[in-house]
Every structure is written in structure tokens, then in C-alpha cells.
Amino acid sequence: MEKLLEADITEADDPGLESTAQPVIETRGITKSFGHVEALRGASLRAYPGEVLALIGDNGAGKSTLANVIAGVHASDGGELLLRGNSVDVASVRQARELGIEIVYQDLAQAPDLTVSQNFFFGRELLVRGFGRILGKLDEQSMRQRTKEAMTLLGAQVPSLTVPVSALSGGQRQAIAVARAVMWAKAAIIMDEPTAALGTKQTAMVYDAVRAAADRGLAVILVSHDIPKMIEFADRMAIMRHGAVVSQMPTDGLELVDVLTTMLTAQKDEA
Amino acid sequence: MNLTKTSPHTSAATFSSSEPPLAKRIVTSTAFMIAVVVLILILIFGLLSPNGVFLGPTNFRNLALDSAQLILLAVGMTFLLGAGELDLSIGANVILSSVVAAKVITFMGGTPEEVLAGNYSNAGVAILLGLLAAMVTGTLFGIVNATLVNMLRVNSFIVTLAMMSVGSGVAYIITGGVNVSALPRELQRNFGSADLFGVVPIPALIAVLIGAIAWFVMTRLRFGTHTVGMGSSIRAAQRAGINVKLQRMKLFGIMGLIAGLVGFIDISRFLTTNIQGHQGDALAAIAAVVIGGTSLFGGRASVLGSMIAAIIPAILINGLVIMRVGSFYQLVVTGVILLIAVGIDQRRRAAPS
Ligand SMILES: Nc1ncnc2c1ncn2[C@@H]1O[C@H](COP(=O)(O)OP(=O)(O)OP(=O)(O)O)[C@@H](O)[C@H]1O
Ligand SMILES: [Mg+2]
Numbered sequence: 071m072e073k074l075l076e077a078d079i080t081e082a083d084d085p086g087l088e089s090t091a092q093p094v095i096e097t098r099g100i101t102k103s104f105g106h107v108e109a110l111r112g113a114s115l116r117a118y119p120g121e122v123l124a125l126i127g128d129n130g131a132g133k134s135t136l137a138n139v140i141a142g143v144h145a146s147d148g149g150e151l152l153l154r155g156n157s158v159d160v161a162s163v164r165q166a167r168e169l170g171i172e173i174v175y176q177d178l179a180q181a182p183d184l185t186v187s188q189n190f191f192f193g194r195e196l197l198v199r200g201f202g203r204i205l206g207k208l209d210e211q212s213m214r215q216r217t218k219e220a221m222t223l224l225g226a227q228v229p230s231l232t233v234p235v236s237a238l239s240g241g242q243r244q245a246i247a248v249a250r251a252v253m254w255a256k257a258a259i260i261m262d263e264p265t266a267a268l269g270t271k272q273t274a275m276v277y278d279a280v281r282a283a284a285d286r287g288l289a290v291i292l293v294s295h296d297i298p299k300m301i302e303f304a305d306r307m308a309i310m311r312h313g314a315v316v317s318q319m320p321t322d323g324l325e326l327v328d329v330l331t332t333m334l335t336a337q338k339d340e341a
Numbered sequence: 342m343n344l345t346k347t348s349p350h351t352s353a354a355t356f357s358s359s360e361p362p363l364a365k366r367i368v369t370s371t372a373f374m375i376a377v378v379v380l381i382l383i384l385i386f387g388l389l390s391p392n393g394v395f396l397g398p399t400n401f402r403n404l405a406l407d408s409a410q411l412i413l414l415a416v417g418m419t420f421l422l423g424a425g426e427l428d429l430s431i432g433a434n435v436i437l438s439s440v441v442a443a444k445v446i447t448f449m450g451g452t453p454e455e456v457l458a459g460n461y462s463n464a465g466v467a468i469l470l471g472l473l474a475a476m477v478t479g480t481l482f483g484i485v486n487a488t489l490v491n492m493l494r495v496n497s498f499i500v501t502l503a504m505m506s507v508g509s510g511v512a513y514i515i516t517g518g519v520n521v522s523a524l525p526r527e528l529q530r531n532f533g534s535a536d537l538f539g540v541v542p543i544p545a546l547i548a549v550l551i552g553a554i555a556w557f558v559m560t561r562l563r564f565g566t567h568t569v570g571m572g573s574s575i576r577a578a579q580r581a582g583i584n585v586k587l588q589r590m591k592l593f594g595i596m597g598l599i600a601g602l603v604g605f606i607d608i609s610r611f612l613t614t615n616i617q618g619h620q621g622d623a624l625a626a627i628a629a630v631v632i633g634g635t636s637l638f639g640g641r642a643s644v645l646g647s648m649i650a651a652i653i654p655a656i657l658i659n660g661l662v663i664m665r666v667g668s669f670y671q672l673v674v675t676g677v678i679l680l681i682a683v684g685i686d687q688r689r690r691a692a693p694s
Contacts, residue, residue: 181640
């Protein structure tokens with residue numbers, strides 16, 4: 071607890087980590103209300119290139135809301151989102167994507183009847199050159215090729231790229247969602263509880279994919295309830311409570327009990 | 342579970358080895374199976390009909406002509422069902438479009454006396470304007486449908502059920518309940534009953550042409566992917582940045598345009614509007630689309646399957662007529678076809694892919 075509180079106090083300087091590196095994603099005092107519910111009351115966090123940042127907190131702490139604001143699903147009411155130090159305005163998923171920010175939703179938001187490669191390119195299909203482009207003619211071969219490359223890159227395997235994703239297992243679908251995000255992301259990937267529905271083996275698979283994504287220089291924000299795993303797996307951790315990030319620190323030497331205490335008792339003012 | 346780490350080489354091999362060969366994909370496709378059913382039906386009626394008249398060239402011409410309108414409607418409905426939408430108002434749209442077209446033609450065609458005598462001094466221009474009016478009316482009707490679905494945020498079943506009533510009501514108001522008849526004979530001679538090379542009815546030709554374009558749009562263009570993708574999961578489509586409201590507008594607009602065209606074909610075949618008719622059009626089109634392999638709940642669509650399945654009612658009705666079974670059985674037949682279609686759809690959905 072001692073150690074944590076210390077970390078809290080100096081949170082703004084991000085102790086022990088890349089005071090030199092620039093965060094890929096930074097939120098400053100993001101607020102967001104749904105009617106009378108204040109889901110976010112000034113949430114500030116930083117995610118650095120090449121790192122996995124675990125975003126944890128009790129149910130209703132505001133993790134998904136913060137993730138969705140960064141990804142352009144919700145517009146924030148106040149606060150600032152910075153991409154590599156520049157303040158950006160992300161009003162839609164499309165805009166977030168253009169900035170290189172991808173999100174993997176907890177329910178994946180895939181179209182079950184579309185094939186693997188159709189899902190990979192859903193909403194940003196590759197078109198052929200020339201006249202066909204005006205008509206919106208699909209370049210299916212290129213899309214299949216690039217899907218294959220992206221899947222191979224993460225070591226994810228599916229029986230075929232031309233089957234509908236509904237024919238695949240939960241783990242395979244998850245792997246597809248992660249691989250798709252990695253393929254498109256140029257800055258950051260946000261994953262909202264990507265392993266919640268998966269078995270042990272499939273979970274391990276997804277973590278491998280997440281690490282591979284970070285190793286490619288992306289900032290990965292991982293929303294999770296599996297705190298022991300996050301202490302072991304993530305590079306840093308941001309703890310949310312009542313709509314604010316109450317603590318942010320490296321996971322090295324963190325104790326589960328301290329994390330839980332912060333998560334369940336910390337006040338925003340302490341931070 | 343195949344979800345294991347593999348070297349690039351092995352996974353590359355996995356991808357290619359399991360794509361089914363083209364021949365197998367064709368034989369197992371719904372469109373192919375429906376085509377087989379159609380052939381079997383034709384053979385059965387050929388054998389049962391007196392002197393085999395069913396297989397004669399005249400009857401084939403009749404079949405093509407009689408199926409043309411349903412094929413067109415089914416093609417439009419394929420897009421809507423594929424997108425998880427439904428249009429029950431297409432029959433009313435066909436009527437309203439044909440009424441507007443007929444009014445335009447009689448108004449533009451010549452003096453009231455000439456028109457009354459069926460003798461149009463200005464037939465050519467009047468007919469072209471009538472065609473335009475039918476297509477504009479149909480498209481607007483569809484766009485109203487989509488606008489209501491978008492604005493009221495109710496599903497298209499309810500909206501188009503209401504619009505079915507509105508549409509035929511307006512048609513009755515415009516006509517005072519009396520069909521517009523005595524349209525120029527040129528309309529029938531040069532279009533509705535005309536044949537290309539003396540064998541292929543023009544309406545059937547139009548149906549096949551539009552069907553071919555629709556097939557291309559559905560299978561090769563981004564528009565098709567967005568359509569079935571939206572039917573598969575509207576949330577996924579929204580999250581993918583697709584403007585589903587705009588897509589819905591386009592889809593209902595296309596359906597309306599086709600309904601308008603069908604309305605025009607209708608008056609050009611019979612030289613009169615048919616405000617009491619077309620009540621079964623929507624269900625017949627939906628049945629054909631579902632039998633043809635499109636999911637009743639969106640996500641999967643087969644234009645080719647719809648087109649082939651849309652021939653079935655004409656075959657059954659022609660066959661029954663040739664065999665002197667009363668025409669009231671048509672209604673029963675349509676209902677039974679719809680039930681079979683829904684049954685097939687349920688089975689398909691239950692079957693593991
Ligand atoms: N669309 C919405 N409309 C109304 N209230 C919402 C909405 N989304 C979130 N909330 C509320 O905002 C608060 C934060 O929700 P959020 O989903 O961000 O929490 P979370 O940390 O992701 O929780 P969990 O661990 O359960 O996923 C909750 O009180 C929730 O009820
Ligand atoms: Mg959540």
C-alpha cells in the first residue's frame with residue numbers, strides 16, 4: 071500500500087518509466103456522463119509505445135467507457151485526448167481508425183455471416199484499380215492475401231479464410247479480431263476484456279497475440295478483471311475507480327493485495 | 342480447436358488446402374439445387390400435360406413473361422432481406438406507380454376525346470414520361486419507407502405494413518376506385534407483349550438484365566458486402582463505420598425503383614391498371630427469395646437463387662391451368678410455397694455450416 075500511494079502521488083511523472091518516451095495515447099481529465107450517471111469524472115492515463123497497459127477496476131468503474139471514448143465510440147463531455155502529444159478530436163470510430171487507433175470489443179462486433187477476410191476489411195474494403203474502383207469493385211484477392219499475412223504474423227490459425235466467422239470457435243474469432251486490430255493499428259490497440267469468454271489455451275493464444283502487437287511498437291491498452299495475470303503479463307497498470315484513474319504504475323513487484331486495496335478504496339483526491 | 346501457434350509455412354498451407362473446389366461449391370449451392378427442382382417441375386408438367394403442351398415454345402414464352410415481374414421483385418427483395426430488412430408494401434408500390442404512370446400517359450397522350458377512343462396522338466412521348474413517372478414514384482415510395490424506418494426506429498416490417506395500406510389507399514384516391522384503362526396499344530405492342538427476335542419477351546429480358554446487374558453488385562461490389570454485413574450484424578456494420586441509415590435508404594430506393602418498373606410492365610402488358618391486384622406480390626417475392634437461399638433474417642443473399650426460385654410460381658400456375666385445375670388454387674399454392682420456404686430456411690440455419 072505504501073508503495074502504491076507513493077506511485078499515486080507522483081503519477082503525473084509516471085515513475086520508473088520512459089520519462090523520455092512520449093506516450094502514444096494520453097487522456098487528460100476525460101469526463102463523460104450518461105444522463106445522470108457520471109461514468110467518467112476526469113480520467114487521465116498514458117499508454118506508451120511497445121507496452122501493454124492493463125486497465126483494471128471494479129465493475130462500473132468506467133473502463134469500457136474510457137476505452138470507448140479513446141476509440142471514438144462515445145464522444146467525451148470534457149477533457150483532452152492526445153495522440154503522440156497532439157490534442158486530437160475523435161468524434162467517430164472512423165476518425166479514430168484514421169488516426170491508427172483500433173479497438174477490439176468484448177463481443178467482437180463481427181458480422182457472423184461474413185468470411186474471415188470480409189470481416190478483416192469490413193467498412194474499409196480494398197478496391198480494384200481503374201474503372202472498377204468507381205463502381206466499388208472489391209479486390210478480393212488482395213484482401214485475402216493481406217488477411218492471411220496478418221493471421222500468420224500472429225501465428226493464428228483458422229481452417230479457411232472463406233468460411234463465415236460463425237463457423238469458427240470463440241478462440242479463433244477472438245484471434246481474428248486481434249489480428250484485424252493489429253493489421254490496421256498504427257498507434258494503439260484497445261481491448262475490452264478480450265479473454266473473458268475463452269478457455270485456457272485460447273486465452274494463452276490471445277495473450278501471445280497481444281504481446282506480439284506490443285512488440286511491433288503499438289501501445290496496447292488491455293481492459294481486464296484478471297488482476298494476477300495482469301501483474302504478471304502487463305508492463306504497467308492503470309487502476310480505475312468511480313470514473314477516474316486513481317493509480318498508474320509499472321507492474322514490477324506489485325502485490326495483488328495492494329492493487330485490490332487501491333481498486334476498492336482509493337479516492338480520486340489521493341491520486 | 343485449431344488455435345495454435347504455427348510457423349508461417351504450415352498456416353499458409355492450411356489456408357489453401359481447405360478451400361472447396363469450384364465444382365463442388367456450385368453443386369452444393371442453393372441456386373443449383375433450386376435449378377434442379379425447377380427442371381424436375383418442368384419435366385413433371387411436361388409429362389402430365391395433354392400432348393406435352395407445357396413443353397411447347399409458346400408456353401415457355403408465357404412462362405418467361407409471367408415470371409418477369411416476380412423475378413424483378415425478388416431481385417429487389419434479395420437486397421432487403423440480405424440486409425435484414427423487409428418490404429411488405431411492394432404490391433401497393435406497384436399499384437401506385439402504375440396508376441401514376443397511367444395517369445401521366447393519359448394526360449400527356451392526347452385530347453380527352455382521343456384518349457377515350459384509345460387513339461393517342463402523342464403516344465411515344467407519353468409512354469416515356471409514363472415510364473419515368475413510374476420509376477420516380479416507385480423510388481420515392483421506397484425512400485419514404487426507409488425514412489420512416491430511420492426516423493421512427495421501428496423495424497421495416499411494421500413500417501411497410503402500414504405503408505402497404507397508405508400506398509393502396511392513395512392509389513384508390515387518385516383513381517376514385519376505377520382502373521385507368523384504354524392505355525395506348527403501342528405500349529403493349531412495342532413493350533409489354535413485344536419479343537426480341539420474336540421469341541424473348543422484352544419484360545423477361547429486362548428482368549434477366551437487371552438480375553445480372555444485381556448479381557454483380559451483390560457479389561463483386563462493396564455495396565453487396567455492406568448489404569449482407571448489415572444484415573448479419575447491424576452493430577458490427579455501425580462499428581465498422583458504415584452509414585447504415587444511408588445504406589437502408591439506397592436499398593429501399595432500389596426496391597422501390599424496381600417496384601415502379603414492375604408497375605410499368607404491368608400496365609404495358611394489360612393496358613390497364615389493376616388496383617385490386619398485387620396483394621400477394623410481397624409474400625410471393627419473399628418466398629422466392631428465401632427458397633433461393635437468402636436468409637429470412639439477413640446476412641446471406643443469393644440473387645441467382647432468387648431469380649430461379651421466382652420462376653416456380655409461374656410454372657406451378659401455368660401447369661395447373663394447363664391441367665385444368667381451378668385458378669383459386671393459386672392462392673393455396675403461394676401459401677404452401679411460403680411455408681416450404683420458411684421450413685427450408687429454418688433447416689439451413691439449424692444445420693452446422
Ligand atoms: N451507454 C450507457 N448508458 C448509460 N449508462 C452507462 C452506459 N455505459 C456505461 N454506463 C454506466 O457508466 C458506468 C461505467 O460503466 P463502464 O461500462 O465503463 O464500466 P466498466 O468499468 O467497464 O465495468 P465492467 O467491469 O462491468 O465492464 C456504469 O455505472 C454504467 O452503468
Ligand atoms: Mg466494461
